[in-house]
Amino acid sequence: MSASALSDHVRVLLASGHVQVVIGYAVGSEPSRRRPAFIRSPEQAGVLVFDEHCRQNLATYLLKPEVRALGKAAVVARSATLRTILLYAVERQLADGLVLALVPTDSGVVELATFAAIEERLATQPRGLPADELAEIRRIAELPLAERWAFWQAEMSRCIKCYACRSACPLCYCSRCITEMNQPQWIPVESDPLGNLDWNIVRAMHLAGRCVDCGSCSDACPQHIRLDLLNRVLADEARTHFGAEPGYSLRKDYALAAFKPDDKEDFIK
Numbered sequence: 488m489s490a491s492a493l494s495d496h497v498r499v500l501l502a503s504g505h506v507q508v509v510i511g512y513a514v515g516s517e518p519s520r521r522r523p524a525f526i527r528s529p530e531q532a533g534v535l536v537f538d539e540h541c542r543q544n545l546a547t548y549l550l551k552p553e554v555r556a557l558g559k560a561a562v563v564a565r566s567a568t569l570r571t572i573l574l575y576a577v578e579r580q581l582a583d584g585l586v587l588a589l590v591p592t593d594s595g596v597v598e599l600a601t602f603a604a605i606e607e608r609l610a611t612q613p614r615g616l617p618a619d620e621l622a623e624i625r626r627i628a629e630l631p632l633a634e635r636w637a638f639w640q641a642e643m644s645r646c647i648k649c650y651a652c653r654s655a656c657p658l659c660y661c662s663r664c665i666t667e668m669n670q671p672q673w674i675p676v677e678s679d680p681l682g683n684l685d686w687n688i689v690r691a692m693h694l695a696g697r698c699v700d701c702g703s704c705s706d707a708c709p710q711h712i713r714l715d716l717l718n719r720v721l722a723d724e725a726r727t728h729f730g731a732e733p734g735y736s737l738r739k740d741y742a743l744a745a746f747k748p749d750d751k752e753d754f755i756k
């Protein structure tokens with residue numbers, strides 16, 4: 488859809504007082520870069536754009552106290568954004584009706600005002616990974632163990648512990664992160680091979696069965712570490728072994744926070 492159609496829609500929305508802030512995308516520091524824009528008056532709506540460069544998952548701002556303080560929010564939403572909102576609902580981070588999702592389409596902006604409306608829309612979307620991404624994770628999975636270990640060690644060794652991945656991820660929302668604990672110091676502050684591995688594995692495990700594959704973490708990583716690949720490997724495992732499809736429904740079916748009495752492993756009983 489054209490940027491002007493989105494801007495017009497947002498102007499009317501803000502003028503009506505139905506929402507107090509619209510979180511969308513504007514052109515960033517380079518023509519192909521996008522930045523989040525927090526539009527609070529109809530006059531500001533002209534900066535909004537929506538195109539293939541608008542990749543960041545804007546749901547990440549919905550839980551920020553500074554944004555909540557602005558009043559009711561609308562957010563320009565891709566599929567991953569909608570899935571994040573449903574996960575926030577399942578994880579009791581967001582109440583129904585507090586956020587309006589705006590989905591730009593060829594025929595205009597679709598407004599989704601409730602969790603049920605989001606769930607209904609997502610039910611029509613394709614699921615699972617595209618064939619090329621699936622082939623890539625299968626290729627890594629089939630490497631001999633030593634080669635697979637060397638691959639991931641080489642990736643993690645480049646980490647500089649900047650935590651941009653954590654800041655960008657809408658599902659890394661703990662108010663106190665394990666990286667900030669120093670009694671005991673679970674994760675070393677400095678960048679070193681073992682500590683880098685600790686950090687990236689802890690983070691990946693916390694996202695396993697929850698990640699919505701938005702790509703915001705890998706886009707934010709200045710070291711171009713294949714976080715996207717790591718997330719997809721774990722998502723594929725969670726899907727294959729636990730049937731996890733995070734963010735598509737309001738069911739509380741987080742794969743790693745539930746157990747079945749008939750689980751095949753004894754230790755869990």
Ligand code: SF4
Pocket residue numbers: 544655656657658659694697698699700701702703704705718
């Ligand atoms: S781990 Fe990365 S891809 Fe997954 S939800 Fe967080 S930012 Fe998005």
Ligand code: SF4
Pocket residue numbers: 645646647648649650651652653687707708709710711712714
């Ligand atoms: S963004 Fe990249 S370099 Fe920074 S902490 Fe995350 S994985 Fe490490």
